[in-house]
Amino acid sequence: xxxxxxxxxxxxxxxxxxxxxxxxxxxxxxxxxxxxxxxxxxxxxxxxxxxxxxxxxxxxxxxxxxxxxxxxxxxxxxxxxxxxxxxxxxxxxxxxxxxxxxxxxxxxxxxxxxxxxxxxxxxxxxxxxxxxxxxxxxxxxxxxxxxxxxxxxxxxxxxxxxxxxxxxxxxxxxxxxxxxxxxxxxxxxxxxxxxxxxxxxxxxxxxxxxxxxxxxxxxxxxxxxxxxxxxxxxxxxxxxxxxxxxxxxxxxxxxxxxxxxxxxxxxxxxxxxxxxxxxxxxxxxxxxxxxxxxxxxxxxxxxxxxxxxxxxxxxxxxxxxxxxxxxxxxxxxxxxxxxxxxxxxxxxxxxxxxxxxxxxxxxxxxxxxxxxxxxxxxxxxxxxxxxxxxxxxxxxxxxxxxxxxxxxxxxxxxxxxxxxxxxxxxxxxxxxxxxxxxxx
Amino acid sequence: xxxxxxxxxxxxxxxxxxxxxxxxxxxxxxxxxxxxxxxxxxxxxxxxxxxxxxxxxxxxxxxxxxxxxxxxxxxxxxxxxxxxxxxxxxxxxxxxxxxxxxxxxxxxxxxxxxxxxxxxxxxxxxxxxxxxxxxxxxxxxxxxxxxxxxxxxxxxxxxxxxxxxxxxxxxxxxxxxxxxxxxxxxxxxxxxxxxxxxxxxxxxxxxxxxxxxxxxxxxxxxxxxxxxxxxxxxxxxxxxxxxxxxxxxxxxxxxxxxxxxxxxxxxxxxxxxxxxxxxxxxxxxxxxxxxx
Numbered sequence: 001x002x003x004x005x006x007x008x009x010x011x012x013x014x015x016x017x018x019x020x021x022x023x024x025x026x027x028x029x030x031x032x033x034x035x036x037x038x039x040x041x042x043x044x045x046x047x048x049x050x051x052x053x054x055x056x057x058x059x060x061x062x063x064x065x066x067x068x069x070x071x072x073x074x075x076x077x078x079x080x081x082x083x084x085x086x087x088x089x090x091x092x093x094x095x096x097x098x099x100x101x102x103x104x105x106x107x108x109x110x111x112x113x114x115x116x117x118x119x120x121x122x123x124x125x126x127x128x129x130x131x132x133x134x135x136x137x138x139x140x141x142x143x144x145x146x147x148x149x150x151x152x153x154x155x156x157x158x159x160x161x162x163x164x165x166x167x168x169x170x171x172x173x174x175x176x177x178x179x180x181x182x183x184x185x186x187x188x189x190x191x192x193x194x195x196x197x198x199x200x201x202x203x204x205x206x207x208x209x210x211x212x213x214x215x216x217x218x219x220x221x222x223x224x225x226x227x228x229x230x231x232x233x234x235x236x237x238x239x240x241x242x243x244x245x246x247x248x249x250x251x252x253x254x255x256x257x258x259x260x261x262x263x264x265x266x267x268x269x270x271x272x273x274x275x276x277x278x279x280x281x282x283x284x285x286x287x288x289x290x291x292x293x294x295x296x297x298x299x300x301x302x303x304x305x306x307x308x309x310x311x312x313x314x315x316x317x318x319x320x321x322x323x324x325x326x327x328x329x330x331x332x333x334x335x336x337x338x339x340x341x342x343x344x345x346x347x348x349x350x351x352x353x354x355x356x357x358x359x360x361x362x363x364x365x366x367x368x369x370x371x372x373x374x375x376x377x378x379x380x381x382x383x384x385x386x387x388x389x390x391x392x393x394x395x396x397x398x399x400x401x402x403x404x405x406x407x408x409x410x411x412x413x414x415x416x417x418x419x420x421x422x423x424x425x426x427x428x429x430x431x432x433x434x435x436x437x438x439x440x
Numbered sequence: 441x442x443x444x445x446x447x448x449x450x451x452x453x454x455x456x457x458x459x460x461x462x463x464x465x466x467x468x469x470x471x472x473x474x475x476x477x478x479x480x481x482x483x484x485x486x487x488x489x490x491x492x493x494x495x496x497x498x499x500x501x502x503x504x505x506x507x508x509x510x511x512x513x514x515x516x517x518x519x520x521x522x523x524x525x526x527x528x529x530x531x532x533x534x535x536x537x538x539x540x541x542x543x544x545x546x547x548x549x550x551x552x553x554x555x556x557x558x559x560x561x562x563x564x565x566x567x568x569x570x571x572x573x574x575x576x577x578x579x580x581x582x583x584x585x586x587x588x589x590x591x592x593x594x595x596x597x598x599x600x601x602x603x604x605x606x607x608x609x610x611x612x613x614x615x616x617x618x619x620x621x622x623x624x625x626x627x628x629x630x631x632x633x634x635x636x637x638x639x640x641x642x643x644x645x646x647x648x649x650x651x652x653x654x655x656x657x658x659x660x661x662x663x664x665x666x667x668x669x670x671x672x673x674x675x676x677x678x679x680x681x682x683x684x685x686x687x688x689x690x691x692x693x694x695x696x697x698x699x700x701x702x703x704x705x706x707x708x709x710x711x712x713x714x715x716x717x718x719x720x721x722x723x724x725x726x727x728x729x730x731x732x
Binding site: 027031034035038124125127128129168170171172173178182183185186249303304305306308309311312313316317319320321322323324326389390391392430433434437438440 | 471472473474475477478481482484485488495496497499500502503505506507510529534535537575579581599600601602603604605607608611612614615617618631632635694695697698700701702
């Protein structure tokens, strides 16, 4: 009866790859595995997907912390805070905090949803155009208002919006700055923009870790758990914010983690505890992305509404097996299939990520120059591989190299407002166009 | 010995080339999150028994047009799906790159589907849809023009609300943001039939107890279907058409199961090539407003 749970294993393995490599997200990794996925039964496929979607969140934070590479857009805060912690020698705390936070966040949202399961049928009411438009505007404003220099943050947001606007908009076929170039009609590739403007500036910052002090910590488990418990408030705040922000269509975990991050960062600054490499901000963001990953799944399983491309692919693949997800949803389906698979996946991912944190310090034995060269090569590879999925490797690389000077110029500025607005731009436009129609 | 080795290598080479399948690029010309991607991934899997298949995401008709050109320029063949409404847009003078017209050299197959007017389960009654001032949802430029013409014929003015795709239209209906909405096929409705109420279908014969719009409106587009096309460039479309026919007649193929579950598409594969092209263009022409 529980045979389908074996498919957690390939789901976790694929999630490790998708979480590790920027640009190979959940959707791209599923597309690569279509032949395998077509051989699975519906419940096996759903279990595989749950394991994949949850694991990417864990592994994404490890890659972001160690290499400064965001495996997923939800790992942007971990690039900022986690990688700084890693450079200053406390990377193991960053990884354990993110892993424990993700696990606790998942348990809490499952408990929360289980408690309110009779109301799940009305979940579509969240997807009100006005609510969506207001949420996206508030998040964008918060990003700017909580920044150290609001004027710079607003300017960067405008640049992010304009970069996001490049291409042809699906809703009304409006094209901006495409210059009759067919590649530009699809917009600027997300992976190229993030790698050039967000990751590259982190990479060229001067740092030099002391290779001599690298050693394994004693009483690892207890000390790390104590540190998390001491800062559990950040995790709880992240859970609540991440759960509700996760309902944003198309960009759920990105909004969850970034919103939780900016709010926690603002709070830590207000109580005069914030310094880059902040544990609480990292834990809040990482807890939020797992909570968001779960809330993003709910509309799909409850009433068959896919919110992100990977969910749409899952939904349609299930249709090719004769199953329409969301029809005849029952609480027993929720508990027997979704909850069990989710908890088991999170437990396994925690057991992988936590001990890994103990040994991650050995990577600091690599000289910084070699480390930087390796990370830059990884950046190039990610940009290239992502382009290959869309028959546009050269275009992806060209955008990356053209934006590198911008990344260099912005190396001393927090470019998160630019990246965040770039990510949400198309959702914001769609919401505003529909809102305009509703208000006349 | 030397001779034996050369003969053995030659035989291995011959057997490899004899078993090598033709390369076929399979292209999804629209977004990654929709039914077009689903149809093409199912086809890609089923076609692997005949071809060495490579799947490409086009992400919109502009880019997809360029991909098709690149593949053909390389001397390869590409099988792709093309939205009939995009062709209508092209024939209406919009999107110059999106006009992939079917002909006897590229046509493989098409599927016909019919639009639907829906409201939420407690929404307006059938007889009230032509009242003035209603908020009506839609999700493509062609549907907007269609609804404007329908409203004009019935002497009313509606507040038209544009959504991104059929799923967001359905959400707008469920949240009662609009009184009713037009969707391009009944599949989204059937997936949410417990929460929605179908008002009229554009299928002249009606569909699953849903009455045809033609019984209450003399609008010329009241029975307008739309065709989504499956075309091949750079290769033998008749050969591919034969394989597609085999796939569709096999009830266990991925593609057949998907269509059977969706339950709203009519295949034209049984028509001969000329009739298939003509039937598809006839449906598309319903959405062309600047007919010359």
